[in-house]
Amino acid sequence: MVERGRRRKSRTVAEINVVPYIDVMLVLLVIFIATAPVVMQGVTVDLPQAEAEAMNEDQRTPIIATVDRAGQYFVSVDTQNVKIPDLNTVSEVVAEELRKDPTRPVVVQGDAQVAYDSVIQLMNALKQGGVESVGLVTEPIDISQNGTATAAANAK
Numbered sequence: 001m002v003e004r005g006r007r008r009k010s011r012t013v014a015e016i017n018v019v020p021y022i023d024v025m026l027v028l029l030v031i032f033i034a035t036a037p038v039v040m041q042g043v044t045v046d047l048p049q050a051e052a053e054a055m056n057e058d059q060r061t062p063i064i065a066t067v068d069r070a071g072q073y074f075v076s077v078d079t080q081n082v083k084i085p086d087l088n089t090v091s092e093v094v095a096e097e098l099r100k101d102p103t104r105p106v107v108v109q110g111d112a113q114v115a116y117d118s119v120i121q122l123m124n125a126l127k128q129g130g131v132e133s134v135g136l137v138t139e140p141i142d143i144s145q146n147g148t149a150t151a152a153a154n155a156k
Contacts, residue, residue, distance in 0.1 A: 091129030
């Protein structure tokens with residue numbers, strides 16, 4: 001006798017378990033977030049301290065014009081940091097970046113030990129390059145327990 005209704009077909013289930021892939025993705029995301037500040041390049045300068053408002057988080061990454069202790073000029077755009085030979089070239093480079101995006105903020109970063117004239121000359125070159133408004137980068141003032149202002153430790 002042949003049993004008709006009792007025969008079962010075994011079917012292979014083809015499913016992918018995505019939970020381990022999500023775990024790996026989240027671990028990689030945490031690693032990228034933790035290492036991103038380390039990877040960013042920049043010019044190390046000893047910034048002057050002052051009380052000032054922080055930049056809005058909503059704003060785009062600013063174009064940073066820097067004069068270091070030795071009086072050398074640098075322009076940082078996104079993650080690119082370029083040494084610039086003179087002030088005329090600084091204004092040309094910044095003007096070119098502003099043609100791409102005129103709403104991008106421009107800030108000046110001057111070493112605390114550099115002559116005041118160097119920072120003013122840099123700001124003047126930026127003005128000649130078409131920059132309408134320039135921000136100044138400073139370190140926040142660190143008030144110690146005895147009430148005097150001390151230099152913040154520079155972790156760069």
